Amino acid sequence: MGKNDWKKRDGVVFSTNPDFKYSSSDQEDEVQTLPPSKQRLVVAIDRSGRAGKQVTLVKGFAGSDDDLSALGKKLKTKCGVGGSVKEGEIIIQGDFRDKIVALLQQEGYNAKRGN
Numbered sequence: 006m007g008k009n010d011w012k013k014r015d016g017v018v019f020s021t022n023p024d025f026k027y028s029s030s031d032q033e034d035e036v037q038t039l040p041p042s043k044q045r046l047v048v049a050i051d052r053s054g055r056a057g058k059q060v061t062l063v064k065g066f067a068g069s070d071d072d073l074s075a076l077g078k079k080l081k082t083k084c085g086v087g088g089s090v091k092e093g094e095i096i097i098q099g100d101f102r103d104k105i106v107a108l109l110q111q112e113g114y115n116a117k118r119g120n
Contacts, residue, residue, distance in 0.1 A: 038068025041113035048105050049119030060088070061102055063095035063109075064119075083108050 046065045052058065063080070066073050070090075077090040080097060084104060088097040097105065102118050109116035 036069045038072045042115065044068075044114050046109055046114050046116040047119045048102050048109070048116055050100055050102055058098070059100045061097040061100060061105055063097070063105065063116075064093075066093060066095070080105055080108060 044065070044067060046063055049062050049064065051060050051062050063077075066076065073093065073095065074090050077088065077095040080095060081088045084097055084099070084101045086098045086101070088095065090096070106116050106118050
């Protein structure tokens with residue numbers, strides 16, 4: 006047993022059973038990405054906390070981080086601007102709400118324009 010193996014034992018305090026074998030759950034539950042037709046995405050604009058600059062936010066994606074990053078990269082490429090993917094949201098620099106809604110609907114996503 007390694008020096009810090011006890012850190013992986015969340016939820017187990019003590020066992021008096023000498024035959025007790027702790028099984029660690031190193032396997033994380035994979036988040037399954039819903040098909041595009043079942044996704045409900047909201048495309049909105051935001052200015053708060055960005056020194057007055059406008060950004061387009063895509064919220065409501067249900068799926069893995071890899072799929073979210075791939076969708077964010079595709080949208081940034083199609084719009085020809087920069088952006089990022091943070092905290093389950095796609096952030097695109099500038100006001101591209103109409104263009105992004107059209108692109109998402111072409112891909113089969115259930116997208117609507119927010120504010």
